[in-house]
Amino acid sequence: MNIYLIPGLGADKRMYTHQLKVLPNALVLEHLEPIRGETLTRYAERMAAGIDTSTPFALVGTSLGGIVSVELSRILKPDKIVLIASIKNRDEMPTFIRSMSILKLHRLISGNRFKRLNKLMVKRLDSRGDSPAATIIKQMTDDVSSDFIDWAINAIVNWHPPQNYRSDIVHIHGTNDQLFPIHKINNAIAIKNGSHVMNMTMSYEVNKALLKALEIG
Secondary structure, three states, X not given: OEEEEEOOOOOOHHHHHHHHHHOOOOEEOOOXXXXXXXXXXXXXXXXXXXXXXXXXXXXXXXXXXXXXXXXXXXXXXXXXXXXXXXXXXXXXXXXXXXXXXXXXXXXXXXXXXXXXXXXXXXXXXXXXXXXXXXXHHHHHHHHOOHHHHHHHHHHHHOOOOOOOOOOOOEEEEEOOOOOOOHHHOOOEEEEOOOOOOHHHHOHHHHHHHHHHHOOOO
């Protein structure tokens, strides 16, 4: 079975450094440059071109990558879908994000402002002793396009997927996820003390749940 990993917002292949150690043959679908006004559905349609559907395959998506995985599952027929620190539908989205589509407050969060907020998180991680994760996040933040961040924030805020499209999605979520609080998440495999970047800071726990979800090992 082919396994495709889809990174989160402001991230790339480097965020899966620890997962690729246990899934060495997995392929990372790097994000595409978006087209102005493109919805997540149309974006996923373009990403689908990078997936070989002639053999069984699994999608593993983190944060934004999980949302894209849900959209891809409406276009393709993955054998397995695993979300990490993400959301399956709009009901799992925190109220402050849902309200942004009405109040247009997300327009205040530019790509450059997002980068500054990410760098504050990097400082907190570094102070807690998670320097390796902090270094990778800083590098990815420096490299990501501000235009991509602008598009992605708007696309997420305006995401309205069908409810419960796939009931077999495996959802791995941290109890300390500040962006997507776990009390909003249904049927999650909880990682105690896991944060939104737990695949990098608590890779042993996440990998153990991931391999079980993929029925590997």
